[in-house]
Structures are given as C-alpha cells and as structure tokens.
Amino acid sequence: MKAVGYTKSLPIDAADALVDFEAPKPEPTGRDIRVSVKAISANPVDFKVRKRAAPPAGETKILGYDAAGVVDAVGPDVTMFKPGDEVFYAGSIQRQGTNAEFHLVDERIVGRKPSSLSFAQSAALPLTAITAWELLFDRLSVAPGKSLDPRTLLIMGGAGGVGSILIQLARRLTGLTVVATASRPETIKWCQDLGAHAVIDHSKPLKEQIDALKLPPVALIASLTGTEQHYKALADLIAPQGKLGLIDDPVEFNMSAFKGKAVSVHWESMFTRSSFQTPDMIAQHYLLNDVADLIDKGVLRTTLDKTFGTINAANLKRAHALLESGKSHGKIVLEGW
Secondary structure (H helix, E strand, O other), rough: OOOEEEEEOOOOOOOOEEEEEEEOOOOOOOOOEEEEEEEEEHHHHHHHHHHHHOOOOOOEOOOOOOEEEEEEEOOOOOOOOOOOOOEEEEEOOOOOOEOOOOOEEEHHHHHEEEOOOHHHHHHHOOHHHHHHHHHHHHHHOOOOOOOOOOEEEEEEOOOOHHHHHHHHHHHHHHHEEEEEEOOHHHHHHHHHHHHOEEEEOOOOOOHHHHHHOOOOOOOEEEEEHHHHHHHHHHHOOOOOEEEEEEEOOOOOOOOOOOOOOEEEEEEEOOOOOHOOOOOOOOHHHHHHHHHHHHHHHOOOOOOOOOHHHHHHHOHHHHHHHHHHHHHOOOEEEEEEE
C-alpha cells in the first residue's frame, strides 16, 4: 500500500523530511478495524512528533491521526462496525498513523462519518472535536445545556483547529458567553463567523480588552496556544475559583501564579484514553457519534479551510510548513491517493 512517513527528524524543508514509500497492508486483530483511508487532515501534533521522535534505525514512521474512510476489514472481536461502514476518527499516538492507504484503529475510538459531509470535510473534525469536547465538558466541567451560565469562557487561539470547534460547542451547546482571541483580520472574522460573542487581540494587553467588554466574569479559560507567553496575564484576569484548561506544551508554566485565586489547572490530551486503554476509552466512540449527529442536524459545521490535494509527501510537507508557521486557521485536509 502507499504511505507517507519519515526515517529521521529533519526540518520540513529538507528533501527527506517526509517520503513516499510502500508498506505492507496491515491485518486487523482483536477490536481493530482496517480502514481504507479516503481523506486525512494535518494537525500540530504531526510536526511535533516528526521533529521530536526519530524512528528506530531502519524503520519508517507513518504520521497522521485524523482520517475519514470506509471500513475494509474487521478483527474477530469487533462488534460495532462492519466492512462498508463510513467512519471518521483520530487514531492512537502509540501506533502507525493515518497517512497510509489502509490503517488499523481500535473500534472504541471510531465514530460514524457524518452523512451530510464529504470524506474531506469529515477528516477535518475528529482530533479537534475530541479535544474541544473533552476540554469543555470533561476537564472544565461545563454542563451542556442552553440555560444561562453566568460566566465567560475565554478561548486563547480561537481560529486554530481546536478553537474552531470549541467556539461552536460552547456557543451552541452551553449558555456561556464566549470570547475568542485572534490577531489578524481573517482570523477575527473566522471566529466571529463561528459564533464568538466577542474577539480580542492576543498580541495586545488582555485584561484591558476584557474589562472593556463588560461581560460576565472570565471564570473559564481554554489556553490552546501561547500558554508560556500569556499565563501570567491569564492569572491576572481570571475570576477567583476559576478553571484553566490547556493543551499546548509550555516550557515555562508556573502554576503558583494561579494559587491566590484558587484556580484549578486542567491538562487535556485526547490521546490519553487510547494510550492508557482507560476503562472509559469507548467514550470517544460515543463522542464522535454525537458530533456526527450535531453536524447532520446543522448545529455544528466542519472547520475545513484548505484542501492541499492528494495524500503524498510533497503535499504533506506543504501542510506541515503552514502549520509550523503559525499562520493557518481552521484545518488543512488532503484527499485521495
């Protein structure tokens, strides 16, 4: 089968940063399903793994987590899917990735593809939808429901992949006031179109902008990017007894900045359940099915922004380069072989 991978951790402009190669078609066992991959999307975790985790000598690592495709074969213990089913999912960081014609994934982290979306539109969603959903409802403990919630949620980096879903979830499924940050005209408009009540500029002092809005207290913050740069300002503006959730990798992050206000700090990683085979791992199956239902009902929309052509090394290098630049918004998708 065709696949895209890497053998060494190299800068993305290096000729062999990502390479096309042929790999054996994997065989499903246990609760694995084999998916014929139709479309994938690129995420920051792809380039982070490429830069930090060199494969063992002689091996080629296949990246990629988001995928939409058709079930091709199933393992003997599979009960929820059959060949021919259309699915979407974000795979495990412990296994070979989705940048391959055929991919093995545990059925417990797979959902049905939204029937109203194409494979490309669907591939934009799983990793960011899972992350945003778990962050909002599991980590920050927001109760779903449209009754008025007298708090403001501040989303740092609202135009990114996770922010683009989180704005929608918070605005359409909760009674929170939603404020996102963005710094360019196109990303500000993107956040507004997704439903943010207000958008502020994270390149300028934050507290003054929040105070000027005269909104309910910022009791919840989702720090999706730039936590190292902004956490002291966030500690200054967050309400006492608030909650901070973060997903990025700050080199410097001193939680004592939040102690005086008794703020709780919550990490979110959507790979935790699959990496540790947690008893509630199947929650991601149900979560993705709920997302598919919300998409098909018109409550949520895909966050696909750019399509970079067929799935190959050259196009994936373009996707990695744009993600590494920090200038993307929404999701980048590749489709077909």
